Amino acid sequence: MDLTRLPEISPPLPWHADAWTRLHQQLGDQRLPHALMLAGLDYSGADRLALALARLLLCHSPSGGLNCGTCHGCQLSASGTHGDFMWLAPEEGSRVIKIDQVRQAVDLAQQTANFGAHKVIVFEPADAMNVAAANALLKSLEEPSAGTHLILVCGRPHGVPATIRSRCQMLKLASPTAEQSLVWLDQLTGDRQSSSDLLELADGKPLLAEAMYRNPDDKDQHVARLTCRSLFQGKVSAAEATGLLAGASAPETIEHLLAATQSFIRRLNGQALTSPVSREAFLLLDELGRLRMSVEGGANPNPQLLAEVMVGKVDQLLGLARADDTIGA
Incomplete structure (x- = not known):
């Protein structure tokens, strides 16, 4: 998310209306938690809700239940220069939030707000913190400073250490x-x-x-996604798919194959769900899930080799499916 060119006002997404109402009520009753975990599926907009809440807290004259867009606080947050606002995400080229980033956030949390009554620190995604970073955050969670709000955005809450989760109020967001x-x-x-x-x-x-x-124009991403879907639909061969995935990183290949495998499983008919094909599909899904966790933990597999191996396994699955006339995918 580009925080240097935000619109004047940051509203939540329509499907988060109930969550927004609850947060508003807590804020009005002065019961908004010091540490809040927003748990929602990837690409469903949990980060947008975090941004809406952060800008509301930093606004000097809220209007219509949202940040006003015109006060000094809103102008600073819109340009990415608000001294009481920090958004922690993995740095370019990294998949983790590092301890040095969290230490900077802890330093801000311990200071007095400079521009208003609140300081806001967003961690997105919170499950990208490595162990050292999570441990560094604990002090701020255990000894909250006045006016500080920590918002943890998370698609996989159980990827966050239990010591962190237990100190946050979790709000599960509707998809x-x-x-x-x-x-x-x-x-x-x-x-x-x-x-x-x-x-x-x-x-x-x-x-x-x-x-x-x-x-x-983000052709590599689009090509990778279309390639994985087309592979499962029989529109491209395994060799063609491996070549088309050459421009994708290992994490991108894993994510697109995961999505395509899930879509394949959803299309299986009732009888096929008890077949060897279904069993192999779920085994493939589990393997891709383990690969994703390994990469998120710092592993750096060779993208070309990973594509060759995993596309080969998909091809084997599809061969089994073609031989099984109970498949209605």
């Missing part, structure tokens, strides 16, 4: 329905068919669909 996603995307595309095509390509994830629409 959008297909109709909610389409209505929201219609405002972007202006066309229902385009919205539907985008959402289908993005595996039902509206913010991923938005990113694909806004960045049509």
